[in-house]
Amino acid sequence: MAEPLRKIVIVGAGFGGLSAAQKLANAPVQITLIDRQNHHLFQPLLYQVATAALTPADIAVPIRQVLRRQKNVEVVMDDVTGIDTANQQVQTETGQAFPYDALILATGARHSYFGKDDWAHHAPGLKTLEDAYGLREKILTAFETAEIIARDDPKKAQSYQTFVVVGAGPTGVEMAGAIAELAQSLARDFRHIEPRQTRVILLEGGAHVLPSFAERLSARAKRDLESLGVEVRTGTMVTDISPGRVVTSRDPIACETVLWAAGVQASRAAQWLGLDGGHVPVDATLRPEGHKDIYVIGDTARHVPDGATHPLPGIAPVAKQMGQYVGHRLSAEAKGVPFSKTFRYRDAGMMATIGRNRAVADLMGLKVTGFVGWLLWGAAHVYFLIGFKNRLFVILSWLWAYITWQRGVRLILRDQTGGGTSSRRDALRSFGQ
């Protein structure tokens, strides 16, 4: 009698989970891939959805569509609530239990507000598509509100034209640059406000923007941001965030729109495994101690390579390579082929963009900036996108934006009937009296 196929459950269909599933395409296994969303999301370009440069469909693809031809995988849209490691079962929100012989946790990261969770309401972050178009709406509505207020009192409008980005890692830098460019592109669209007078303030607690990059590139990024009109304030901690106001270790700032790019924490995977702390520490085979059938990869894992002092960063190439490693390993196991390799990350470098013709890239020591850096950044991102259609449409959208200097997706989608967003209505009503 033929042995039943090994059951592999993968939680999370980001770069890690999807790569693992695809590497197992020809293995004699039965894979169940669980994700709370129906789509794989290309997070590095999320800030472009938030700043109206790309549309959600450009950077997301239905998981089922990617895996439709892979017969040994079923896709389940569900939310994992826990893991019964004794009985080897994954439990979900809808009351189901998925048995596994091997389990891969690739559940990603969430935002961290360093304990001040009430800031989350005033300073949204950027992890999902819903975050992104919510942020887009917030930014575009701020200009609309400023326009109405400025008809009577231009001074009062300024806080609606002030945007604060907290955290100058790649996400914060990219957001700040993109908001500054968005504001420039609106120059002719309003009659009572001057979009070029928009203030974009980037706050960073450390000494440099892009702290994980070489100092020379950090300095260049700062200059590029300033050339776009962004006010960069390093060595500045945020001490409080409330409606209309950000208090820092320097002066307080009156602003209606605050965007959080300052901290991430791991998903709840550690709790599912009964561990303390956020990230799940994994060994050279990407397994946590004491769990020989569980692999943890991507942003949720904490892996310190041999001889290194820091864990690998939570970036897409790391997650992808981890997923491929685990997929390869489990495939060999299922086929009865010996597999003794440990995981080794092939570091291709890092890059961040600031805006049109401005980017910094560190490719294993070779530092590239300016227009060439920007082209490289674009090419690398298009390369990592999943789906030929997405690549084509992103390239066309970028070409369009480059030629016209316009953003293609400046839409506020939430119905503004019966009062629009309540904070805007209240702000304008109190103003009108």
Place this chain on the structure above:
Amino acid sequence: MAEPLRKIVIVGAGFGGLSAAQKLANAPVQITLIDRQNHHLFQPLLYQVATAALTPADIAVPIRQVLRRQKNVEVVMDDVTGIDTANQQVQTETGQAFPYDALILATGARHSYFGKDDWAHHAPGLKTLEDAYGLREKILTAFETAEIIARDDPKKAQSYQTFVVVGAGPTGVEMAGAIAELAQSLARDFRHIEPRQTRVILLEGGAHVLPSFAERLSARAKRDLESLGVEVRTGTMVTDISPGRVVTSRDPIACETVLWAAGVQASRAAQWLGLDGGHVPVDATLRPEGHKDIYVIGDTARHVPDGATHPLPGIAPVAKQMGQYVGHRLSAEAKGVPFSKTFRYRDAGMMATIGRNRAVADLMGLKVTGFVGWLLWGAAHVYFLIGFKNRLFVILSWLWAYITWQRGVRLILRDQTGGGTSSRRDALRSFGQ
């Protein structure tokens, strides 16, 4: 001393309002264009956003972007609450008052549930972008839910794979055909359900689908729908809609997803003018009786052409021509040029599509169907789209879908964290017990 410019207020930036504003580009007037949304929406293609074929950015364009070069117009994003005709002022939600010398109301239409307003919750309609992606989410989530239920009990899953569309005018026909095609395109994506077994039922109270078309075209549309697997039930009234169930004058239908395309009513403009009833009756100059400075155009107006028995239909070409007429008239007035023309609608015909290679068109007596009709339908819609970028991207999206048979925007965007949509969670929980 120079005379102050005539103030023209336009409410609504659909085809009517936007055409009027653009026709006034060279007139010595000061225009204020008020809309509750920040974008102009191409409603005829909304059903394609709802069925994941196009993305919102393809069919909407920011009003400010369209009018950015027209110096005599300011765009205000606000919600009109009333009109003070004595003092000639338009009042808005944010407490502002916009004085006018001439006023154009182009506020469009809403859905009508024939008095059964509680059906609106169970059977959403399609008027705004938020409606469209809400519907898209509902449709896609229905398949995801069916997949989970079918793992244990395939029979129970069928109601999630049953879709009812109420109303067989062009919108209903287009929706029904598109859902049937969407279901076909999912054929390989699921493991426990068979998407080709999806039921799409189109209900129509009258004797024919597309009742305003010639009988020969109605019959052809019905055959085309049936070739896609749509069950067409004419002469069938809906008597009740509740969760999971539609009761008709024939049998009740178990289905989780009902879409409303059966009735429209005018916007609240009539109430603002102190009139009874829905539509605002207008004369040959598109003005209601007793208001020489107010024009009402588009879906909200009721205009019976000389010698006709029926009012003009609420379709895009009518709104556009009405807007152009009023713009032309007001422009002449402002310049002091005599203008005595009355409004005459140049009827180019009507068309509706059913799906790939299937459409019916009646171009002033010339009846076209099949592939040629479908190409004509596509060309006409691209022609009416506003914005070169939108035209380009829609053509590319259609080309892509035609070549691959896939829908490009199959995204469920609302975060499914912490439980997803509550009805789905409840449905699955009760099922799991």
